[in-house]
Amino acid sequence: MKKLLISSILISLMLFTIPVWSQTTPTEGVSPTVTTPEPTDNLDKEVDKLKEKVAEKVSELAENSDQVTAGVVNSISDSSLTIKSDNREVEVSIDDTLTTYYEVQGASIREIKLDNIAKNDYVFVIGPEINGVITANAVYKDQKYILLTGKITKVNQSDYSIEMVSLDKTSYTLDIQTYTNQRMLNIKSLALEAIGFSKLKEGDALHVVVKSNLKDPKSTRYDASRLLIVPNEYFIQ
Amino acid sequence: MNKETVIAIVLGIALGAGIGGYVLFRTGGGDETKIIPVASDNDGKKVVKTAIPQGQQLLEITAPKNKTVVSKNEITISGKAQKNSLIVIQSPVGSEVFKNEKDSFSMEFSLARGENVISVNAYADSSTPQEVILTIYFIDSE
Numbered sequence: 526m527k528k529l530l531i532s533s534i535l536i537s538l539m540l541f542t543i544p545v546w547s548q549t550t551p552t553e554g555v556s557p558t559v560t561t562p563e564p565t566d567n568l569d570k571e572v573d574k575l576k577e578k579v580a581e582k583v584s585e586l587a588e589n590s591d592q593v594t595a596g597v598v599n600s601i602s603d604s605s606l607t608i609k610s611d612n613r614e615v616e617v618s619i620d621d622t623l624t625t626y627y628e629v630q631g632a633s634i635r636e637i638k639l640d641n642i643a644k645n646d647y648v649f650v651i652g653p654e655i656n657g658v659i660t661a662n663a664v665y666k667d668q669k670y671i672l673l674t675g676k677i678t679k680v681n682q683s684d685y686s687i688e689m690v691s692l693d694k695t696s697y698t699l700d701i702q703t704y705t706n707q708r709m710l711n712i713k714s715l716a717l718e719a720i721g722f723s724k725l726k727e728g729d730a731l732h733v734v735v736k737s738n739l740k741d742p743k744s745t746r747y748d749a750s751r752l753l754i755v756p757n758e759y760f761i762q
Numbered sequence: 763m764n765k766e767t768v769i770a771i772v773l774g775i776a777l778g779a780g781i782g783g784y785v786l787f788r789t790g791g792g793d794e795t796k797i798i799p800v801a802s803d804n805d806g807k808k809v810v811k812t813a814i815p816q817g818q819q820l821l822e823i824t825a826p827k828n829k830t831v832v833s834k835n836e837i838t839i840s841g842k843a844q845k846n847s848l849i850v851i852q853s854p855v856g857s858e859v860f861k862n863e864k865d866s867f868s869m870e871f872s873l874a875r876g877e878n879v880i881s882v883n884a885y886a887d888s889s890t891p892q893e894v895i896l897t898i899y900f901i902d903s904e
Binding site for chain 2: 591592593595629632633634649651663665667668669670671672674676692708710715717730732734750751753755757759760
């Protein structure tokens with residue numbers, strides 16, 4: 526009986542380990558798929574890999590050549606300028622012969638010189654960013670605009686201003702000037718119609734364009750350049 | 763081969779098959795390890811995004827890509843939003859309002875030279891819109 530028990534255990538252990546053996550034992554009749562690589566093959570593969578890496582880098586640089594980085598100028602020197610973009614400091618490499626400078630003035634763009642760019646100017650730079658440094662092909666001095674969306678919370682008839690709360694729950698005061706473009710949605714025709722200050726009322730949805738105050742970025746009071754009102758009636762009809 | 767040897771072989775095969783089957787079943791049918799990706803922002807801080815409820819169509823701009831540089835004074839803004847949403851597009855130089863009849867829209871929009879910040883809003887079921895801000899650069903060889 527003892528003999529029977531020992532034999533059973535031995536056979537079961539052998540069967541249990543067979544799958545492990547089969548993984549390492551080459552199958553008879555099948556020619557081995559892995560051959561010892563020759564040194565030239567290795568070299569060719571390395572060259573191919575290198576070629577691929579070079580091609581990838583070239584295409585990456587080509588894609589980045591039109592890359593745009595915008596921000597406020599922090600410092601200027603003859604060979605570089607630093608700009609604050611999306612809460613990070615970015616170094617921009619400039620070159621006398623390669624970099625060109627422009628200023629956007631309303632509907633036109635005119636060429637300027639580096640001397641015309643000063644600290645706290647808003648610029649956007651076109652050029653590739655390599656290892657955190659932008660090589661500027663062109664630097665454009667422009668006006669920064671802010672677009673706000675929210676609801677009118679108060680209309681101040683006394684000083685022609687309105688108060689609004691934006692989608693991110695920030696409160697702003699907007700001064701309506703004579704040049705402010707004010708338009709309201711006609712809820713029946715969906716056309717935009719010119720309106721005056723008297724048509725503005727609490728609860729209306731509004732979309733507003735203001736010029737950024739670069740000297741005081743935390744300011745919450747602006748002159749409105751453009752207003753677009755969607756009356757509250759649109760949503761309750 | 764005597765009787766005891768045959769019984770031992772049969773018992774051994776049965777036992778081996780049993781253990782093998784158990785191991786295989788446990789490996790294949792057990793609980794899978796789930797890897798939950800954790801996104802990080804530029805500062806390396808972990809960002810957890812709220813799951814979007816199924817069936818809720820959010821505003822999505824399919825074209826143009828943000829921070830695109832163009833050499834024409836017009837661009838086609840295409841996107842997806844809930845059917846019958848009121849779409850409001852505004853920039854410092856223009857405004858467009860329309861209702862999207864289908865669940866997608868496409869609109870020609872004028873650009874000014876230089877940087878164009880464009881807000882695209884979709885009012886679906888409430889007076890609070892979903893908003894996407896695009897920045898497009900129009901630079902031509904004047």
